[in-house]
Amino acid sequence: MAMSRDEVFKKVESVLVDALGVDDDEVTEEATLTGDLGAESIDFLDIVFRLEKAFEIKIPRGELFPDDILNNPDFVENGRMTTAGLTQLKRSMPHANFSEFEKDPSVSRMPDLFTVKAIVDFVALKLNQSG
Amino acid sequence: MRWMWIDTFVAFEPGKRAMAVKNVSRSEDHLHDHFPGFPVMPASLMIEGMAQTAGVLVGEARRFREKVLLAKIRRARFDDYCTPGDRIRYEAFIEAIDEAAATTRGIVYKEDRPIGEVDLMFSHADNAATDLGLPGHNFVFTDQFMDLLTAFNVRTAD
């Protein structure tokens, strides 16, 4: 059953409003979860749980928000992603836009990758995969 | 005064569901400030009652290996309030659980009538990547809580 990107966006918007207590006009495509919408680490888990329920999909840990990469010494050096780390990150987050992040791949800037658009694209991809 | 907001468990299905009871008594100190002249069980302490019910359910599901700490009140809603003489029941269900966290939903009853809902998230402090200076041992599951489960033959950490 195909869902248009617009429909996916509306549902993701609803999930973020419920999980973060923000108003729906704050949920724009470019808004970052942590910076603009005030999400904490526990909120990321709440968002994954709600997305699974809203879209009837399974999101294994680390698939939407790859936290395991940060803990790997091969991928992070002196607070910055290594080339190998960046490659791994891109592979596990095909839904994210890395053009800004690549200019300065500091770990502290990683939360900026988690935009509303990245989540909508992730869900759209997932829904296409399951047919 | 003890920080114990459930009196006993009346149901315990490991990994799934638990129900605990709390009797509201006029002799409880905190009711005399909330409010002087008309004691009402504070909703925040009913949220704690649910957190204790759900917290033990979650802890037992992972054999009390980790510290289970309340990380988020996703949502709580109360349609009525409780006063001395009322028997409150907290029914908690595990919705999701893994090594980092657990999500629970719950119904609060006044006698047999549902009067509220409390949905919570707990983090498993030994596994969530935090540096909050927590002591090494499991300070959360004291004897007070473990004693409540003796009637249910539940498994504890090896």
Next chain:
Amino acid sequence: MKFELIDRIIELEPDTRIVATKSVSLAEEYLADHFPTFPILPGVLMLQAMVDAASWLTRVSTHFAHSLILLTEVRNVTYKSFVKPGQQMRLDVACRRLGEADGEFAGTGHCGPVEVVKGRFVLRHFNLADENPALASLDRRVIQAARARYGLLCNHHDEASADSAA
């Protein structure tokens, strides 16, 4: 156990916002159980401190018209860090809406620069006499106690305004 979570009111703008503090002392009884080897302010009491602050904002904004102010809804309260004995938590609560029957609030708690809690909630305000006129005397008792307590909480606040007026 005293169930008053605010120690002092620092600022109050009727209908708008309140700033208050709660200090945590090792003498508080519940700390013996929460937890025996690691005493920290329970999360629901961090919420209750925000609720108390919002209640005072409601009482002053409505001129102590109601006796009972009850927490009826909570949304997205997240806990980021602990408050330990010896620390002081500063509550900042903003009123998003204050109506005839209830009010919506958004609050945060800080220990120094560290945010320890944030969330939103709804408080319902009413009088017992609304449903049962015979209980009006109970309402008066509760309101009288609230006025007396408020006097204690903002004592220094009034002194400060008196000083600045002088």
